[in-house]
Amino acid sequence: MSELRVVVVDDHAMFRSGVRAELERLGTGRVQIVGEADDVPSAVQVIGEQRPDVVLLDVHMPGGGGPEVVRQLPATTYLALSVSDAAEDVIGVIRAGARGYVTKNISAAELIDAIERVAGGDAVFSPRLAGFVLDAFAGTIDVAQVDEDLDRLTEREREVMRLIARGYAYKEVAKELFISIKTVETHVSNVLRKLQLSSRHELTRWANDRRLI
Template sequence: MIKILLVDDHAVVRSGLKILLESNKQFEIIGEAADGDEAIKAAQELKPDVVLMDLNMPPGKDGLTATLELKKKLPDIAILILTMHDDDEYLFRAIYAGASGYILKSAPHEELLTAIQSVAEGNAYLYPTATKRLMRELLENLHRGDTHSSYDTLSDREKEILPLVAKGYSNKEIAEQLIISVKTVETHKSNVMEKLGLKTRPELVKYALKKGLLNFE
């Protein structure tokens, strides 16, 4: 029997998942949570085998932050991200946070059951197109060479700004945090992208993740 904790801010979604999963004798729903804080507390108390975690749960703590904190408190717990976000940025951030798997809410029921079984057994699970994207990214990196060596060409200020941009802070927020002008932030951002050979923010996020520059605490 695989013990599961459901985490989603929509009660209707949790009810639907509970009906679906408990129709399979392999699964037992031992608890529910509506945000990240509730999830952390429930997981510590109930010790589920798998946490089925949503990403966005306003106004509470989001799924990525909860995943990161849970993996520190309960390193052996399996967390499967179940989300509507078919997006490279969220995918890479979830993997960095310690998620065992990532699957879309639009996936067939059978795929969700397979994903839960897989992570419960200690394996990783990604939906098929995500796996293809990761493989493509790996091959592209091999062909163009490792861009990480370019990191040393960044100035100290550019190294400060890089992770802030990757985390999604606006130019104004970065300027206020570093006590510099918005125009200066824009200039540094442009320099960072040029020096690292990057064109889009998702590419910057991937770079920051691979370089180990992000901390979501």
């Protein structure tokens, strides 16, 4: 197999550097990084210029997120690579047209294998995530309702909601998202109001029922 040309799209420069370093260390003769981007407009530009075999695509980034990149350049092969394992993120980018979805705790060797597999036409998912996709297409998860509920929340409110539902204390959420505790409290209050919930316990159950955590 000839060397696969890869573009890395992620809004965290240190993560892109780490991926590049690992792929260059272990992927010699198999993959080559030909470009990077940190938001939707720059991703569309570099993908259009480089025409890579595979794009490693983060889900959340400025300009509309990974699904927007896929919608603008649907002929490209995409492998979502994200810290998020939330059902709506997985289903959203796959519905847009990505060929697979793996989380950022994947090893470099596994990532290279996943790149080669999607380039060859396979669909590749981290084991837990495959169930989300199967359930969505089988109708077990009401994707339309999940989308409608989440559309009421801002991007930041979604981030706060997931962390709170995973059991983070307000102080831990503030540290994770680089915001004040007061701001976290405001976001939680807004989330509960918009989703018509009355407590953190209800929020956790709501998020768990929809496989958002």
